[in-house]
Amino acid sequence: MTTAPLRKDAARNWERIVSVARELVDEGVPLQLNDVARRARLGVGTVYRHFPTAEALLETVAAPGLEALAAHGEQALTDDDAGRALAGFLTRTIEAQVTDASLSPVTAAPVDALTRTSELKRTLRSVGGQLLEQAREARVVRADLTSDDLVPLMCGVAFAANVHSAPAARAETARRYLNALLEGLYVR
Amino acid sequence: MTTAPLRKDAARNWERIVSVARELVDEGVPLQLNDVARRARLGVGTVYRHFPTAEALLETVAAPGLEALAAHGEQALTDDDAGRALAGFLTRTIEAQVTDASLSPVTAAPVDALTRTSELKRTLRSVGGQLLEQAREARVVRADLTSDDLVPLMCGVAFAANVHSAPAARAETARRYLNALLEGLYVR
């Protein structure tokens, strides 16, 4: 299912909108379509034509980040060391969530506005599931974890890093928390 | 520092407001003071008199839950087994967060509307810190965790349990995630 290619000027507007949205997301401003339109020096209607809801726009902004994660995951699947592969994938995921403010809400949302987003999330879950399976077979990972737990746990770690932690420290905090989760709070 | 005792009718309204708020919170509806007033069949002004902001009301709703946690924590401090004590406290905390929707936002909020809330949060952090310290001295817990990490981590676990998990399953999910965090995803 391919979308019809956009006319050149429409494509330019599309880019403009997405890039403005990216800026807003980076500034921590909640996405408002009117706001985006003003900043992009476009009519609201134009923005609405391209993105029927703020969620659709946010997901579009998040897409490249999700794609990069998926790509990394595919790559990781070829790693011999299943434990390292999974750890690397999770680390990358957390880093991305903490760095890119568009990812958390999209990842945690129960429903998607764009089918493209659903596809990406499915892929990520699948890749994560495979990495987990390999790690489980290699007996490096506890048995009671399913592929369904990966996303929630990553969201949880990212959320934890955002609580009471200064923005600058978040990446480092997130790393520590992921480590704690991987190795366990308790010494054995 | 005791608050002046309310007149009987005022006390009845206070209760009414808090109980309506509790209902709304349980229904997952965001607290709005006008809304609360309508549901409680009271004038808006009455609600505003008792609770100047929605946050103040939410914190009031959350207070009993926080108190119960603090009480449990104080109790846990007397346990001989430091590891068990900490684990019990954290379990209780997570259970509460997942069960009572007023707790997460209050716990994660960087600022409080009521001094009572600040007190409670301080107490909880202090108790958690002592339990953690004892556990560390007993060498059952990794050394790089500070008392500042407890709240974020618990918020993270609660958040994770709310992602993609059916309401009914949340408590069980939360328990599993806390366990995973305590023991580590990785087998050693």
Next chain:
Amino acid sequence: MTTAPLRKDAARNWERIVSVARELVDEGVPLQLNDVARRARLGVGTVYRHFPTAEALLETVAAPGLEALAAHGEQALTDDDAGRALAGFLTRTIEAQVTDASLSPVTAAPVDALTRTSELKRTLRSVGGQLLEQAREARVVRADLTSDDLVPLMCGVAFAANVHSAPAARAETARRYLNALLEGLYVR
């Protein structure tokens, strides 16, 4: 028509209310009966019992000032120099208006809340009228001014002094403006 004497505690409250109102007026805060009650640590009802409207309270606050002006005016009537007498009275009036924020609104108001206020205003107009009459007879004052013009003109001077003039400079500005009015902007 004498008002029934107040019970001792009621009298105390009356004083308390008026003195708080005086403070608020001096601070430039608009009089609100609830506000007054809170500051006086009295119930709103008590304040309403004594003063049915904010205007009534304001007029009560203003009364001593008006009385002092009237007294000064009566005194001035005995002065031999009619011109000096009138000028002195007007100067005093302006000074008072600029110094005491309760006077302008009461003086300019077309209707009064208290009969006492109406009496005082009547007295002032009468005294002013007599001073003006004497000055006119002495041919020191233009003929086309009536006693009805005195209050408006004084209000105007006070108003002018409050426009674009820093609070500290107001008294001095008011004096200059009154002088200008007395002697005329134009040189002859």
Next chain:
Amino acid sequence: MTTAPLRKDAARNWERIVSVARELVDEGVPLQLNDVARRARLGVGTVYRHFPTAEALLETVAAPGLEALAAHGEQALTDDDAGRALAGFLTRTIEAQVTDASLSPVTAAPVDALTRTSELKRTLRSVGGQLLEQAREARVVRADLTSDDLVPLMCGVAFAANVHSAPAARAETARRYLNALLEGLYVR
């Protein structure tokens, strides 16, 4: 600096809003944006789009009056008789203030909502200042008046004319008061 030309329908609404506001001002009703919207049979949002605050709307209503005054002042500057020129300008100013209820509050306000208003007020002060200067050089005006006094004095005269004077008589009263101010209450 020209404002972007409005679309035809928007321009119609703009006119509608301003004309409704004019009516309200003339009726002595305090401007409220919701009120204006209702009377103009427009959505509140439309009114807010055109005029972010009630002050902005009031200043827009006042602008033509201010412009007319400025124009008259520029004209007066060419008059040979400096005394007559100044007197004419002041007369016109007072007439306008008494006739058009939008002028007094705008003139007396310490801050402006619109830059256009600030420009106009600056122009008026400048023109008044020049007329005053010329009159002073011609020795027809007292020396201790500065251009900063003109606006306050005119506001004062207008205010005086509004105190205790029936609406119909105001224009005449204002003229008398201005005359009194120019020539002085006292005969010399």
Next chain:
DNA sequence: CATGAATGAGCCTTCATTCAT
């Protein structure tokens, strides 16, 4: 296709006044 003006529901908050206690 693009535009951006218009809409108006909806939320927030204040405050003058009443009346049960």
Next chain:
DNA sequence: AATGAATGAAGGCTCATTCAT
């Protein structure tokens, strides 16, 4: 007489969405 809790109309403002141009 005193209290102060309760009231709710009234006003302010925002923002997601539509639709005429």
